[in-house]
Amino acid sequence: MKNKDSVIIVSGGMDSITLLYDMHERIALGISFDYGSNHNAREIPFAKEHCERLGIKHVVINLDFMPQYFKSSLLDGADAIPEGHYADDNMKSTVVPFRNGIMLAIAAGIAESNGLKYVMIANHGGDHTIYPDCRPEFIASMSEATKNGTYPGIEILAPYKDITKGDIALRGKALGIDYSRTWSCYKGGAVHCGKCGTCVERKEALLYAGLEDTTEYEEARR
Structure with a gap:
């Protein structure tokens, strides 16, 4: 434990799970936030699974006040989620105002409280245009x-x-x-x-990396 100096915000998606493995030697604690989104129940179990696999303690923090006070299609049920690419204007409806700011403050x-020095988050370059609290200047x-x-x-x-x-x-x-063993779909x-935007982005990323996409998609069932 002497080299462990960080906590990580880990959702259970591709980005945070990659960072978890990338930096696992430094991570003492994985934190997932249940903020009432459509997909929290699907992704958080993957965060727990990978933390346990790496011997990293995992906790889930409930932010169930957010759907009551925050406006976002991400908090309004599956039917409210727009379809299309993140480049499309309609995907801005998935922004949960200042979500990362709230999570980072709690994680800090x-x-x-645990004698650690750093908080890790896996926002990436593709997030910048749509999510203000993912941009380098915000971080x-x-x-x-x-x-x-x-x-x-x-x-x-924020290494990514x-x-x-x-x-x-x-x-x-x-x-x-x-x-x-990760989840993306909003x-x-x-x-x-x-x-949806996260599914489209997932497909593109796996194709770019030359990885077989073994994700089960609803469209393939039809």
Whole structure:
């Protein structure tokens, strides 16, 4: 444990699971947030599974107030999720206002409470245009705030902030990650829908990395 200096926000999706394996030697604690989205129940079990596999303690923090006070299609049921690519304007409806800011603030408090120094988050370059709280300038500002607002100077590490999801998939390929044990779909059904922005992005990333896509998609069932 002497080399463990970080907590990680781990959703159970491709990006955070890749970062979990990439940095596991430094990670003391994996934190998942249940904020009432359509897909939390599908992805959090994967976060738990991979943390356990790596011998990393995993906790789930309930943010069930968010659907009551926050406006986002991500919190309004599967039928509210738009279909299409992240480049499409309609995907902006999936933004949960300041979600990462809330999660990072909580994670920073947990890091300080456990004698740790860093909070890791797996936002990537493709997130920047649609999600304001994934952009490098936000992460830098938030890190400055947590550094100034904690006794040990907690810092936020976002190693993937300047690379694409395809690049992350390449990293996962090198690490031997089984991406079938991750979840992406925002609709949160029995299987991936194959049509929402996260499903489209998942397909493109796996193709880019030359990985066989073994994800079960709803569209393939028809």
